[in-house]
Amino acid sequence: MNTTPNIHAMIVAAGRGNRFGASIAKQYTMLQGQTLLQHSVARLGCSAYIDKCLLVVAADDSKAETLNFALPIHYAIGGAERWQSVQAGVEAIVNTGVDDSDLVLIHDAARPAVPTHDIEQVIEAAMLEPYGAILATPVADTLKQSCKQSSAHSELMRDSLNVNKDTSSAYVKQTIDRSNIWQAQTPQVFRLGQLRQVLKHVAEHKLDITDEASAFEYLALPIRLVTGSRQNIKLTYPDDAILLAAILKAQS
Numbered sequence: 001m002n003t004t005p006n007i008h009a010m011i012v013a014a015g016r017g018n019r020f021g022a023s024i025a026k027q028y029t030m031l032q033g034q035t036l037l038q039h040s041v042a043r044l045g046c047s048a049y050i051d052k053c054l055l056v057v058a059a060d061d062s063k064a065e066t067l068n069f070a071l072p073i074h075y076a077i078g079g080a081e082r083w084q085s086v087q088a089g090v091e092a093i094v095n096t097g098v099d100d101s102d103l104v105l106i107h108d109a110a111r112p113a114v115p116t117h118d119i120e121q122v123i124e125a126a127m128l129e130p131y132g133a134i135l136a137t138p139v140a141d142t143l144k145q146s147c148k149q150s151s152a153h154s155e156l157m158r159d160s161l162n163v164n165k166d167t168s169s170a171y172v173k174q175t176i177d178r179s180n181i182w183q184a185q186t187p188q189v190f191r192l193g194q195l196r197q198v199l200k201h202v203a204e205h206k207l208d209i210t211d212e213a214s215a216f217e218y219l220a221l222p223i224r225l226v227t228g229s230r231q232n233i234k235l236t237y238p239d240d241a242i243l244l245a246a247i248l249k250a251q252s
């Protein structure tokens with residue numbers, strides 16, 4: 001195994017941010033005087049392992065090229081799904097002439113608060129792995145599985161009390177054992193050749209995945225979990241902007 005591989009950093013920024021719901025793509029939200037995308041590039045730039053960055057942007061993006069970044073940037077055009085954006089980035093990297101055992105680091109534009117220490121921890125973990133490593137945090141809260149309907153008994157109670165009859169309401173089905181449950185973050189860092197192969201498998205089998213570690217899971221290939229900071233949240237819903245603004249301010 002190559003334990004001192006080259007590292008190719010990529011930030012995926014080709015999404016729209018539908019859950020965030022703003023009129024501009026969420027990676028261009030301003031926080032602490034910069035866009036999320038600029039913050040994310042700057043975080044990678046703080047690592048001694050990273051000296052340039054591939055930005056994967058939407059085909060109709062006209063904003064990225066107008067911004068100043070903390071690292072030298074080159075560009076690739078992303079796809080409809082996140083994994084397709086990553087695949088486009090991987091192919092752009094391959095075209096520069098690289099080794100299969102090199103590492104590819106993938107980071108979300110929407111995670112601008114990742115600590116440098118975590119970036120380096122996940123890179124160093126991946127260097128010692130045949131396939132790769134990802135940042136993640138053990139879930140902190142009690143987890144409930146939901147169901148749409150309550151029991152027949154409670155339906156009778158509901159009738160007798162004449163309370164909520166909305167059949168679309170969610171109810172608690174059960175509590176899930178959280179002892180082995182983690183929330184995936186980025187960066188996710190993988191061997192280039194292996195990543196290329198698992199993404200090909202995803203495409204061929206039309207798999208529905210939300211991160212690249214999932215592609216390795218489908219092939220039962222082990223990916224190491226590296227405990228990351230809870231500060232590395234993703235801007236997903238409007239409330240996250242309040243948290244992220246506070247985190248970025250506290251970190252600065």
Ligand SMILES: Nc1ccn([C@@H]2O[C@H](COP(=O)(O)OP(=O)(O)OP(=O)(O)O)[C@@H](O)[C@H]2O)c(=O)n1
Nearest residue numbers: 012013014015016017018019080081085109110
């Ligand atoms: N086709 C896509 C979809 C997502 N991403 C990127 O992947 C990261 C994390 O994805 P997510 O939070 O799901 O972003 P969006 O797809 O933009 O959000 P939503 O699902 O709410 O539309 C973001 O930096 C986003 O720009 C991408 O490059 N290409």
Ligand SMILES: C[C@](O)(CO)[C@H](O)COP(=O)(O)O
Nearest residue numbers: 108184185186210211234236
């Ligand atoms: C890659 C990711 O950010 C890890 O948490 C995430 O999976 C992106 O997709 P999601 O649908 O927002 O979970």
